[in-house]
Amino acid sequence: MLAGRTGNLDLHTCTSVVGYCLLPVVIFSALSLFLPVDGVIRLSVAAVFVLWATRASAGLVVSFADGGDEHRGLIAYASFLIYTLFSLLVIF
Amino acid sequence: MYGNVGSQPGVQQSQTSLPPNPFGSAFNVAGSGLIRGGLGAYGGKILGSSSEYVQSNISRYFSDPQYYFQVNDQYVKNKLKVVLLPFLHRGHWTRITEPVGGRLSYKPPIYDINAPDLYIPLMAFGTYVILAGLSLGLHRKFSPEALNLLFIKGLLGWFMQAALLKVTLLSLGSGEAPLLDIIAYAGYTFTGICLAVLGRIILGYSYYFLMPWTCLCMGVFLVKTMKRVLFAEVRSYDSSRHHYLLLFIALVQFPLFTWLGNITINWLL
Numbered sequence: 001m002l003a004g005r006t007g008n009l010d011l012h013t014c015t016s017v018v019g020y021c022l023l024p025v026v027i028f029s030a031l032s033l034f035l036p037v038d039g040v041i042r043l044s045v046a047a048v049f050v051l052w053a054t055r056a057s058a059g060l061v062v063s064f065a066d067g068g069d070e071h072r073g074l075i076a077y078a079s080f081l082i083y084t085l086f087s088l089l090v091i092f
Numbered sequence: 093m094y095g096n097v098g099s100q101p102g103v104q105q106s107q108t109s110l111p112p113n114p115f116g117s118a119f120n121v122a123g124s125g126l127i128r129g130g131l132g133a134y135g136g137k138i139l140g141s142s143s144e145y146v147q148s149n150i151s152r153y154f155s156d157p158q159y160y161f162q163v164n165d166q167y168v169k170n171k172l173k174v175v176l177l178p179f180l181h182r183g184h185w186t187r188i189t190e191p192v193g194g195r196l197s198y199k200p201p202i203y204d205i206n207a208p209d210l211y212i213p214l215m216a217f218g219t220y221v222i223l224a225g226l227s228l229g230l231h232r233k234f235s236p237e238a239l240n241l242l243f244i245k246g247l248l249g250w251f252m253q254a255a256l257l258k259v260t261l262l263s264l265g266s267g268e269a270p271l272l273d274i275i276a277y278a279g280y281t282f283t284g285i286c287l288a289v290l291g292r293i294i295l296g297y298s299y300y301f302l303m304p305w306t307c308l309c310m311g312v313f314l315v316k317t318m319k320r321v322l323f324a325e326v327r328s329y330d331s332s333r334h335h336y337l338l339l340f341i342a343l344v345q346f347p348l349f350t351w352l353g354n355i356t357i358n359w360l361l
C-alpha cells in the first residue's frame with residue numbers, strides 16, 4: 001500500500017480493498033473449525049487462502065492506482081504480510 | 093426459518109474476525125507514527141535553525157516524506173542485493189545529486205540505488221514479526237500477547253539502531269543527516285534478521301551460519317553508507333577517530349542481531 005502513495009490512491013480505497021480481500025481469510029477461519037489439528041494440513045490450507053487473498057488484493061489495487069503495474073510486486077508483498085498475520089491468529 | 097439459521101453462522105464468522113483487528117491497526121499506527129514522529133523532529137529543527145543551507149535541506153525532506161516511497165520492483169531487488177551482499181556492490185556508494193532550482197538535492201530511490209527508502213525497512217519489519225509468530229507457533233508457544241511483545245521488541249531494536257547511528261554521526265561532527273534517512277538505514281537491519289530467522293525455521297542449524305554472516309554484511313553495509321554520509325557533510329577529517337567509530341558501528345551489529353534474532357517469550361533474551 002505504501003508504494004501506491006505516489007499515485008492517486010487514497011486511504012479509503014486502500015482500507016476498502018484490504019477489507020474486501022479479508023473474505024478468503026474469513027472463509028479459512030470458518031473452515032479451520034473442522035480441520036484436524038495436524039500442523040501440515042493447516043499450514044497448507046492457510047497458504048492457499050493467503051495466496052488467494054493476496055492475488056485478489058494486488059489485482060484490485062493495481063486496477064485502482066495510476067501506474068500500478070510497476071508496483072504490483074511491492075503491493076502484493078504488503079498484502080501478503082497483512083493476510084499472513086491474520087492467518088497466524090487462525091492457525092495457532 | 094431457513095433465513096434465520098443462515099444468519100447464525102454469519103454472526104459467528106463476524107465474531108471470529110474481530111479479534112485480529114487490533115494487530116492490523118497496530119501495524120498502521122506504528123507506520124504512520126514513525127513518519128509523524130520524524131516530521132515533528134524536522135519541525136523542531138526548522139524552528140531552531142537559521143542556516144540557509146540546512147533549512148533548504150530540511151524543508152526539502154519535510155515537505156516530501158513520500159520521497160522515501162518512490163520505489164519500484166527493480167530498485168527493491170537491487171537494494172536487497174546491496175544490503176545482503178555488500179561485497180558484490182562494485183559501483184560507488186555515493187548518492188546521485190541533481191541541481192534543482194539552484195540547490196543541490198538527491199535523486200529519489202527509483203533512480204538511485206544508493207538512496208535510502210522506507211519501503212524495505214517497513215516490509216522487513218513486518219516480515220520479522222510474522223516470521224517470529226510462525227516460529228513461535230511451530231513450537232506451540234504462539235499467543236497474541238507474544239506477538240505483541242515481539243512487535244515492541246522489534247520497535248525497540250529499530251530505535252536502538254537508529255539512536256546508535258545518530259549518536260555516531262553527531263559525535264563525528266555531522267548532525268545534518270535527515271532523521272528519516274537514519275531511520276531508513278537502521279531499518280535495513282531487519283532484512284538480515286529475517287533471513288536468519290527464516291533459515292532457522294527451515295533448517296535449524298543454518299541459523300548459526302546465517303546469523304554471523306548477516307551481521308557481517310549489515311556491518312559492512314552500514315560502514316560504507318555511514319562513511320559516505322560523513323564525507324558528504326563533514327568538512328574536516330580526522331582519520332583515526334572516524335575509523336574507530338565506524339568500526340564500533342559494525343561491532344555493535346553482532347549483539348543487536350543476536351538479541352533480535354532470539355525469539356522467545358522472555359523480554360531480555
